[in-house]
Amino acid sequence: MHIIFFNSKGGVSKSTLCEYTAQELQRLGYSVNVDNTDQQQHVTLIENEEADYFVYDTAGAFTSDNLELLKAAADANVLIIVPLNTGKNDLKEIPFIAEKLNELGLKDKTRFVFTKTRPNSKSLTERRITLAEFGLTSINWVMPMLDDFSEQRNTARTRNEILAFLHELVL
């Protein structure tokens, strides 16, 4: 299975989630291939053509590389994860992403994940409603604000959070 972390906006935790997803899948005994379309290369790349999971980090924009990857995804066993914050600028991005996903026939393969967010905040509830209005699905798991995510440490709390994410999505 392929997992693509995408959002047309930057700084929403695409790379962090991608890196931790790859790590945790490996800890669970799965083999992973890690690739990216981001020239800044924020993830540790792993090449393994026989991998159980192929995970992709992407640059935060509709670049030609991203479009190519997303077009290829239409016919593949793929899950597109869109990390999203709850700010006003993030809200503006939703109609645009929805339109593109529609065009590419990828809506059903896409799940939105709220990041750096308090699980029960009012803005979170509002954003979930907005997504639903566009026919988009958000998962229950919310990536909390955590120090170790930014410092790339491996505490039990971080591992448990990512495990919960993977259980809801792929395992």
Ligand SMILES: Nc1ncnc2c1ncn2[C@@H]1O[C@H](COP(=O)(O)OP(=O)(O)OP(=O)(O)O)[C@@H](O)[C@H]1O
């Ligand atoms: N849950 C979190 N809690 C605290 N800090 C976080 C969390 N997730 C990500 N960060 C930090 O926020 C910043 C942006 O995260 P990240 O690089 O993963 O985003 P991105 O979407 O890949 O950004 P870009 O579009 O620039 O590639 C980083 O400094 C990262 O360490």
Ligand SMILES: [Mg+2]
């Ligand atoms: Mg990144």
